[in-house]
Amino acid sequence: MTTEAVLEEEPGEIYTAYFHTVQELTEALTAADTLGLGVRVESYTVTSEEDPDSATTEFKFTLLAEQPDRTEAAEEA
Numbered sequence: 551m552t553t554e555a556v557l558e559e560e561p562g563e564i565y566t567a568y569f570h571t572v573q574e575l576t577e578a579l580t581a582a583d584t585l586g587l588g589v590r591v592e593s594y595t596v597t598s599e600e601d602p603d604s605a606t607t608e609f610k611f612t613l614l615a616e617q618p619d620r621t622e623a624a625e626e627a
Contacts, residue, residue: 561588565613575609588614 564587569575575591582589590612597605 561614561616561618563612564615567611567613569609569611570606572609575611578611578613582613586617588617590614590618 567578569578579589579591592610592612593607594610595605596608
C-alpha cells in the first residue's frame with residue numbers, strides 16, 4: 551500500500567488544539583471517546599528562551615471525524 555493510499559483512508563480532521571498539560575489532554579481524549587470520534591496525539595518538547603536548560607512537554611491534539619482504521623501499512627508509516 552502506498553503512502554498516498556494510507557493518507558486517503560484517514561478520516562477528516564475536525565479540530566486541532568495544543569495543550570500544555572496532561573490534564574487538558576486527558577479531558578479532550580475523554581470527550582472524544584464519549585462521542586466515538588478518533589484522535590491523533592503528538593507530543594513535542596518546548597524549551598524556554600529565558601531558561602534553555604528547562605524543557606516542558608506539550609501536546610498537539612487532532613480530533614478526527616471517525617476512528618481511524620489500523621492497518622499494517624499505516625502502523626509501519
